[in-house]
Amino acid sequence: LNTQKLVFVVDDDPSILRSAQRLLKAKGFQTQVFVSAEDFEQNATISYGMCLILDVYLSGKSGIESGRELAMSQVPLPVIFITGDDNEATHSEACSVGCVAFLMKPFTAKSLLDAIEKANLHR
Amino acid sequence: MTIAHPGLRAFLAFLIASLGPGALLAADRLPRSILVLNESAMVGPFYSGAYQALRSKLNATSPISIFLEQLELERFGGERYEKILKTYLESKYGDQPLGVIVAFGSAALDFVLRHRIAMWSGVPIVFVMVDETYLQRLSIPSNVTGRTARVKFRDLLSAANFVVPNLEQIAIVGDRWEIQTAFRHFKDEIPVVVTGLEIIDLIGMPMRELRKRVSVLPERTAIVYTSIFSDGEGTSYPPVDALGFVAQAANRPIVVAAETFVGLGGIGGYVLTPAPVGEEAADLVLRILNGESASAIPIAEGNVVRPIFDWRQMQQWGVSPSRLPPGSEIRFREPTAWERYRWQITTTAAVIVLQTALITGLVYERRRRRNAEVETRQRMSELAHMNRYATAGELSSSIAHELNQPLGAILSNAETAELLLNSPSANLEELKEILADIRRDDQRANEVILRLRRLLKKAAVDFRNVDLNDTVREVLEFLEAHATEHDITLVKDLEPHGPRVKGDRIQLQQVIVNLVVNGMEAIGDSQQERQVTIRTHFVDGAWVELSVADTGAGIPLDKIDHVFDPFFTTKEHGMGMGLSIARTIVGAHSGRIWVENQVGGGAKFRVKLPSTTASQDGSIAH
Numbered sequence: 001l002n003t004q005k006l007v008f009v010v011d012d013d014p015s016i017l018r019s020a021q022r023l024l025k026a027k028g029f030q031t032q033v034f035v036s037a038e039d040f041e042q043n044a045t046i047s048y049g050m051c052l053i054l055d056v057y058l059s060g061k062s063g064i065e066s067g068r069e070l071a072m073s074q075v076p077l078p079v080i081f082i083t084g085d086d087n088e089a090t091h092s093e094a095c096s097v098g099c100v101a102f103l104m105k106p107f108t109a110k111s112l113l114d115a116i117e118k119a120n121l122h123r
Numbered sequence: 124m125t126i127a128h129p130g131l132r133a134f135l136a137f138l139i140a141s142l143g144p145g146a147l148l149a150a151d152r153l154p155r156s157i158l159v160l161n162e163s164a165m166v167g168p169f170y171s172g173a174y175q176a177l178r179s180k181l182n183a184t185s186p187i188s189i190f191l192e193q194l195e196l197e198r199f200g201g202e203r204y205e206k207i208l209k210t211y212l213e214s215k216y217g218d219q220p221l222g223v224i225v226a227f228g229s230a231a232l233d234f235v236l237r238h239r240i241a242m243w244s245g246v247p248i249v250f251v252m253v254d255e256t257y258l259q260r261l262s263i264p265s266n267v268t269g270r271t272a273r274v275k276f277r278d279l280l281s282a283a284n285f286v287v288p289n290l291e292q293i294a295i296v297g298d299r300w301e302i303q304t305a306f307r308h309f310k311d312e313i314p315v316v317v318t319g320l321e322i323i324d325l326i327g328m329p330m331r332e333l334r335k336r337v338s339v340l341p342e343r344t345a346i347v348y349t350s351i352f353s354d355g356e357g358t359s360y361p362p363v364d365a366l367g368f369v370a371q372a373a374n375r376p377i378v379v380a381a382e383t384f385v386g387l388g389g390i391g392g393y394v395l396t397p398a399p400v401g402e403e404a405a406d407l408v409l410r411i412l413n414g415e416s417a418s419a420i421p422i423a424e425g426n427v428v429r430p431i432f433d434w435r436q437m438q439q440w441g442v443s444p445s446r447l448p449p450g451s452e453i454r455f456r457e458p459t460a461w462e463r464y465r466w467q468i469t470t471t472a473a474v475i476v477l478q479t480a481l482i483t484g485l486v487y488e489r490r491r492r493r494n495a496e497v498e499t500r501q502r503m504s505e506l507a508h509m510n511r512y513a514t515a516g517e518l519s520s521s522i523a524h525e526l527n528q529p530l531g532a533i534l535s536n537a538e539t540a541e542l543l544l545n546s547p548s549a550n551l552e553e554l555k556e557i558l559a560d561i562r563r564d565d566q567r568a569n570e571v572i573l574r575l576r577r578l579l580k581k582a583a584v585d586f587r588n589v590d591l592n593d594t595v596r597e598v599l600e601f602l603e604a605h606a607t608e609h610d611i612t613l614v615k616d617l618e619p620h621g622p623r624v625k626g627d628r629i630q631l632q633q634v635i636v637n638l639v640v641n642g643m644e645a646i647g648d649s650q651q652e653r654q655v656t657i658r659t660h661f662v663d664g665a666w667v668e669l670s671v672a673d674t675g676a677g678i679p680l681d682k683i684d685h686v687f688d689p690f691f692t693t694k695e696h697g698m699g700m701g702l703s704i705a706r707t708i709v710g711a712h713s714g715r716i717w718v719e720n721q722v723g724g725g726a727k728f729r730v731k732l733p734s735t736t737a738s739q740d741g742s743i744a745h
Contacts, residue, residue, distance in 0.1 A: 108538065
């Protein structure tokens with residue numbers, strides 16, 4: 001497993017997961033996808049990952065909360081927030097947690113790849 | 124002064140008697156008894172009318188003895204008769220003290236003046252019904268006064284002109300002038316007064332012939348009736364009867380000169396009226412009895428002629444009331460329906476008018492209310508529409524989220540497909556999958572738009588049989604994203620036998636949206652249990668209940684009565700219209716909405732609507 005290229009994606013929308021996974025795969029990334037924060041926390045080997053693409057609104061534990069916990073954890077992982085909500089408050093809340101990028105759905109492939117690039121530098 | 128002692132009274136009576144009947148008492152002591160000498164017989168209504176008026180006027184003050192003698196001078200004449208009459212009166216009234224002698228008519232006055240009966244030499248005389256011209260020929264001694272009767276042929280002529288337009292002839296009917304009493308003077312007056320008219324002189328003609336003549340009179344002729352006392356063939360009768368015989372045959376209207384002739388065949392005219400004659404006589408008698416000297420009362424013209432006409436005769440001869448002289452009295456007018464039933468007609472008309480007014484009022488009120496209802500419904504509909512917009516606004520971030528999800532997936536898929544196509548080893552299978560996904564996500568986005576459009580659609584109110592469960596499901600689908608965003612679980616607990624109600628689907632949806640959104644907002648950030656439960660179930664068979672329960676803090680007791688009031692809100696940005704609109708809509712659906720706090724916490728809104736579901740026993744519950 002090429003940890004240099006492993007990207008985690010957490011979104012409760014299967015469509016988003018599938019499309020993101022396809023895109024990243026086409027660009028040569030390894031991906032692991034999860035439908036909830038809880039699923040990710042239990043099943044992901046965080047230390048292998050290059051970055052985390054995390055949806056803000058999730059059923060169950062929210063993306064923001066999960067990101068916050070991750071930021072304070074032993075093994076920090078760069079987070080790229082994605083959201084379908086154009087809410088200003090959400091944006092600022094996400095930024096306060098600390099993130100590499102905050103992407104509004106729908107986002108272009110380039111903006112996502114730029115964000116991953118940036119995350120890789122952060123690492 | 125009252126004389127109490129019986130002896131003294133007897134003495135005084137003796138004293139007065141011994142003075143003799145001729146001895147005149149002092150003027151202020153005239154005996155309160157009078158003698159009426161009537162020139163004619165009392166059988167005719169004229170004299171009897173005058174006499175009755177005299178009597179009632181005299182007796183109206185204090186009792187006066189009235190003696191009456193009918194001289195019948197028009198029937199019996201001559202020196203011998205008068206002599207007998209004089210003797211008769213002398214012996215009859217020799218011992219009778221009299222205050223005043225009243226002479227009715229010229230002949231009576233003539234008689235009493237010519238035969239100055241000794242015993243009456245000092246008794247004042249009052250006359251009425253004496254013709255003016257006749258009076259001028261007499262020398263009136265002192266102690267005599269009276270009122271002349273002013274029946275002038277000129278008046279009869281004038282009446283004839285009123286009755287017959289373009290009058291050309293007048294036919295004069297009556298007994299020989301010599302035996303006439305009240306109208307004797309016409310003989311001299313006629314040649315003076317009548318000019319430019321042809322006179323058809325029928326005076327003194329026997330009744331049989333007269334009746335033939337009056338039946339063939341030329342046009343533009345008026346008949347003037349004076350008086351007839353006999354048929355000229357030996358039968359005598361009162362003049363009113365004679366008038367009747369003439370009138371039966373006449374082909375032209377008959378102008379008369381006495382009130383009593385009106386209504387018996389005469390059309391009317393300026394007529395002598397008996398009542399004022401009697402009243403004027405009574406006035407003079409009372410003045411004299413009260414001390415006035417008869418000599419001191421000047422002889423004057425009596426006011427006893429009135430224009431009076433017979434309506435029936437007017438109809439017969441085509442005389443319109445407008446042609447009559449002003450101030451005319453019309454007798455025997457058939458009362459019109461209006462005159463006869465004035466009260467009944469007035470009352471009926473009033474009732475009809477009132478009823479009409481009432482009906483008009485009610486119809487107007489009904490229309491007004493209907494308009495108001497329509498307007499209210501329209502306002503409600505507009506407000507409800509605004510409320511839906513507001514709801515959509517509140518939900519806009521969820522809606523955006525719902526749209527952005529598929530759009531995001533589509534964009535990523537499209538760009539991936541581009542990448543794959545540019546690579547040398549394009550995997551066709553994968554491309555097919557991508558396109559299928561794009562299509563599915565596009566469909567998803569479209570559904571969101573459709574839902575939104577349905578919510579915001581400004582549709583006319585459309586009452587149908589609606590499945591309440593379907594309505595709930597549609598709403599929850601719409602609100603699911605919003606609930607997720609706020610980490611709230613929406614729980615459905617729906618009646619298995621799809622409850623149906625009659626209503627407008629969009630409005631019912633709106634009620635549910637408002638209640639669920641309200642429930643979600645009631646759950647604050649701090650609440651551990653985050654759940655809104657939507658339940659439908661039957662109540663008593665006839666009703667469907669929809670309840671929305673939240674796990675919030677419940678409603679404070681002081682506010683529970685106001686939650687449905689318009690503009691009542693506890694939210695910072697709320698309009699306070701949601702629950703108010705919900706209540707209005709429920710009301711329009713003949714339902715009821717109320718709220719209660721649950722035992723375990725949180726509020727529960729309950730809506731009861733009439734069920735249209737076929738109930739289990741097969742009948743339709745309402």
